[in-house]
Amino acid sequence: MVQPVLGILTLYLNDKGLLEEKPIYQRMTLAGKKLGLEVFVFTPADVNYSDNRIHAHIYDTASKSWSRKWRSFPHMIYDRCRIQRSHRFVQLSHFRKKYGHLTFLNRVLRNKWTVYRTMRKEDGFVPHLPMTRLYESPGDLTEMIRKYPLIYLKPINGTGGRGILRIEKQQGGEYLIQGRDQDRRIVRPQRASLSGIQGRLASWDLKGNRYLVQQGIQLKLPNGRVHDYRMLVQKNGKGEWEVTGCAGRIGASGSITSNLHGGGQAIKMQSLLSDWIRNEDTAADIMKKAEDFGVKVAAYLEESYGRLCELALDLAIDRRGQIWLLEVNPKPAREVFAQAGERETYKQAIVRPLEYAVWLYDQKKRRKEKQDKQDKQVPSLD
Numbered sequence: 179m180v181q182p183v184l185g186i187l188t189l190y191l192n193d194k195g196l197l198e199e200k201p202i203y204q205r206m207t208l209a210g211k212k213l214g215l216e217v218f219v220f221t222p223a224d225v226n227y228s229d230n231r232i233h234a235h236i237y238d239t240a241s242k243s244w245s246r247k248w249r250s251f252p253h254m255i256y257d258r259c260r261i262q263r264s265h266r267f268v269q270l271s272h273f274r275k276k277y278g279h280l281t282f283l284n285r286v287l288r289n290k291w292t293v294y295r296t297m298r299k300e301d302g303f304v305p306h307l308p309m310t311r312l313y314e315s316p317g318d319l320t321e322m323i324r325k326y327p328l329i330y331l332k333p334i335n336g337t338g339g340r341g342i343l344r345i346e347k348q349q350g351g352e353y354l355i356q357g358r359d360q361d362r363r364i365v366r367p368q369r370a371s372l373s374g375i376q377g378r379l380a381s382w383d384l385k386g387n388r389y390l391v392q393q394g395i396q397l398k399l400p401n402g403r404v405h406d407y408r409m410l411v412q413k414n415g416k417g418e419w420e421v422t423g424c425a426g427r428i429g430a431s432g433s434i435t436s437n438l439h440g441g442g443q444a445i446k447m448q449s450l451l452s453d454w455i456r457n458e459d460t461a462a463d464i465m466k467k468a469e470d471f472g473v474k475v476a477a478y479l480e481e482s483y484g485r486l487c488e489l490a491l492d493l494a495i496d497r498r499g500q501i502w503l504l505e506v507n508p509k510p511a512r513e514v515f516a517q518a519g520e521r522e523t524y525k526q527a528i529v530r531p532l533e534y535a536v537w538l539y540d541q542k543k544r545r546k547e548k549q550d551k552q553d554k555q556v557p558s559l560d
């Protein structure tokens with residue numbers, strides 16, 4: 179019997195062949211083995227386009243070591259490529275175009291602005307979407323600042339809390355501007371009048387860098403730190419969407435973002451939520467609603483963009499218990515669960531895409547067998 183093969187598609191982080199997430203891929207290779215699934219890792223640069231072979235990175239679970247071997251194309255591809263400004267990303271676009279007909283566990287999601295507009299088309303999601311607009315001229319910012327006491331400015335292709343600004347109206351009418359630069363360093367907070375804000379932001383080139391302006395949700399804990407939640411929604415071994423877990427994140431002191439790479443701290447959702455929403459029943463109800471919402475969002479985005487196997491949602495819950503969607507992440511890290519002390523969730527988060535791959539392979543095989551049988555039954559015309 180042929181063993182199904184899953185290729186994890188990733189990108190080198192530099193020209194020296196540095197691979198991201200190697201420890202996760204080791205775990206995936208091991209978990210795949212237990213499921214009867216062969217796993218290897220490759221990047222577009224490892225593909226020989228002339229003979230359709232791949233110089234794959236293979237983890238040997240017995241010797242616990244990595245080596246390179248030539249392989250033919252896998253049955254399925256799990257795309258873990260994160261956006262980067264480099265020639266490697268251009269190579270990735272070529273790869274996706276040339277091999278778009280192959281079976282991908284997950285197709286490409288779009289930038290924050292496009293995803294937001296897609297989400298807004300569905301009435302049921304609208305109450306969960308902070309009002310957002312693309313920054314096209316200074317008027318967009320001024321209008322949003324007039325409407326909301328707190329706003330966030332975010333690059334539409336940003337990740338990890340880079341290049342994010344927060345503008346909050348202060349008592350007395352002044353505005354406080356805080357943020358993180360492109361290298362994720364916390365910038366010195368500044369104060370400005372309404373008319374002075376644009377001047378303070380001149381160096382950020384909000385238009386050229388394609389920013390969106392978003393209604394801010396008040397998420398400061400009594401200790402002054404911001405917080406939110408990271409929900410992982412994945413397909414399971416039956417091909418159905420399921421919430422694998424949801425963990426809280428508390429931003430570093432003086433930070434306007436909660437991202438773990440920016441010094442954020444992971445914590446169990448329940449303990450964070452029960453401090454924020456004192457009533458136990460209300461908190462339980464919110465958790466349930468958030469899970470329903472997560473599954474609906476995943477199913478809807480899959481309908482819109484093509485097959486997906488997992489998404490991580492950055493969710494905010496305001497003081498009134500309203501759930502807000504801050505961002506959808508198509509290439510989620512799983513570390514938040516390990517750091518929140520949720521070992522089981524962490525393990526599941528790694529295994530589920532593999533279980534889904536096995537399910538998908540079986541489905542395809544069965545469909546093909548059925549088709550072959552039907553083809554045989556059709557009497558030949560000649």
Ligand SMILES: Nc1ncnc2c1ncn2[C@@H]1O[C@H](COP(=O)(O)OP(=O)(O)O)[C@@H](O)[C@H]1O
Nearest residue numbers: 330336337338339340393394395435436492505
């Ligand atoms: N509208 C908002 N209101 C309050 N906090 C926000 C808002 N948007 C983003 N944040 C904070 O900034 C963090 C990073 O924003 P996000 O949209 O997730 O971008 P990134 O892709 O950089 O993670 C969020 O996790 C949250 O802590």
Ligand SMILES: [Mg+2]
Nearest residue numbers: 338339492505
């Ligand atoms: Mg985020």
